[in-house]
Amino acid sequence: MTDHRYRYDAILLSSFGGPEGQDDVIPFLRNVTAGRGVPDERLEEVAHHYRHFGGVSPINAQNRALKAALEGELAARGIELPVYWGNRNWAPFFADTVAEAAANGDTRLLAVVTSAYTSYSGVGQYREDFEKALAVNELTQNASIDRIREFFDHPGFVTPLIEGTQAAVNRLTDAGHNAAGITILFSTHSIPTAAAKASGPEFGEHGAYEAQHLALAEVISKAVTAATGAASPWRLVYQSRSGDPRVPWLEPDINDVIGDLHEAGDTTAVVVVPFGFVSDHMEVLWDLDNEAKASAEEAGFGFERVATSGVHPAFVSGLVDLIVERLDDTPAEQRPHLTALGPWPDHATVGTYLEPATA
Template identity: 50%
Template sequence: MGYDALLWLSFGGPEGPDDVMPFLENVTRGRGVPRERLAEVAEHYQHFGGVSPINALNRNAIAAVEKELAAQGIDLPVYFGNRNWDPMVERTVAAMAADGVRRALVFPTSAYGGYSACRQYDEDIVRARAAVGAGAPDLVKLRQFFDHPLFIGAIADAVRVAHAEVGVESGARTVFVAHSIPESADLASGPPEEGGRRYSEQIAEAARLVAAETGIETYDVVWQSRSGPPQVPWLEPDIVDHIDALHARGVPAVVVCPVGFVSDHLEVIWDLDNEAAERAGELGMGFARAATAGTDPRFAELVVELVREHVADAPARKLSEFPAAGCTLNGEPCAPGCCEPAKRPTRA
């Protein structure tokens, strides 16, 4: 069966000071996050004029993908929808239906499995189709791509550039970083008997592949952007704490690679370019942050290659033995138990 369009599905971000609190309320809806905590996070956005870079980066990436689709002779219009801010995915899918789209591919802007990185995009698809009703197009979500050679190659080159920036003779330690999640949410992206792997294992595999590509023998994998009550365990160590530990060991410099992120959204530029860089500076350590893959020309090639797996039966290229999970139809999980949300503790 053919396809009529490609839906670019992302997280969303505010594009002005007045957008920040409504956006954060959308992000945390149903989670009971205190307003004072939202106000703290809002200050991070206001530090950058209330604008997250994510929407602009998505629009630039979409333009690159449209150009690559045309170059490869694939006639698919690209639509843009977000989970948490304009353009909201419900309205985008409604526009697709009005335009006569009956079956579309969906590219979610996350390379990994896990609830927030994978399953929640399935929920976005279900919600958007329900909002449209009987005329909603079928939506086929593309697979995860954390081990795709184009993704790994783009990150590897960014790590090389960062090492050159801090000085190849500096003795810089390479530190791969991803968004932390509660330990209870670090579940397999599919049943173990089918090769399902946890989010943390996928991050570790991507880091291993990048290190192998760049010839880096020793490195670390750490986490950032922890939130929630302190009594709930999250994946550790935190990047700032890890910089302290490296300094205590006499490490003179650090190259930080946000391997868990596709683009420089606000958590990258705040947690790494501000907090981590500032802490390294206070300690007198050299610091460089590798670019994310989304602005590399290979990223558009990657997206179109994932599209070609469906429109032209192109082979699924991957560098690991992990399963090529995450591909769904109309938001149905790709496997029983795939990317389940964290279980909330019950009250006695």
């Protein structure tokens, strides 16, 4: 059995968090919007998404399942590292999880963040959260939290998406739709355009955030075309916009695109691929399975929504591969990636991309 504990003591599964009952919804949303001065009346407008599902976000249950799957995969490989789980916006909070780990003597933590792409909310804000958790516990000088690289183009994350998209296209063609009339909508969370640019302005107007999504959409589309033997057109679309309506956010919105496709008259069905998310949490269940599906039905389109990577065996195995990269300090040229942008370096900051050779 290989002893990997020389480099890290434990794994920290790190996520957004979500309410687990009706009484949790508004306090949770207050945490999400802390410091922005958003009144409870506005929060109630968002709360109905959660209240529709009994006030329970699926994200915590999904993280429990992912934690168990990671523990199983680590054990199967003989890697004796405990897995802790902490959230940004709801229990278990990072500060409490870090305190628990430290009490067990685990002070060198490697974070697996449930965010595949580069953005402030997916990278920078987690870094700040980790620093605050260490500071609250007076561990800044005696503990550390690193994180695995952004894994948007790692085969473990991408393989389930390719399989799911291929299966969705096949179901629609079996139902009588021509592949050329099936539009694949690759959907991700919209963010302010300024935040997108800050994710890496050297990658274009909308930064690394958009560039990573576009590169991955191309990879998935080509793989599906090769597997099915017929090409379907595709678009990158955005969803789940929030915040001040006067602030520009990334567009086009998925529902607007479905309307445009209807007017154009060339589409008979849509396949929605929520590749901006690692699991089927609230934005997927409400914004896609309800709102986008309703838009497709209104347009008279066939509709298929692809599952997220979730706890697909390839994804779980891929996350452990990413952990092992850090344990073994694997050279960049040996790290798998499916786009020309990867492998993303371990220590790149938001807005500054470092060449893999210098990572």
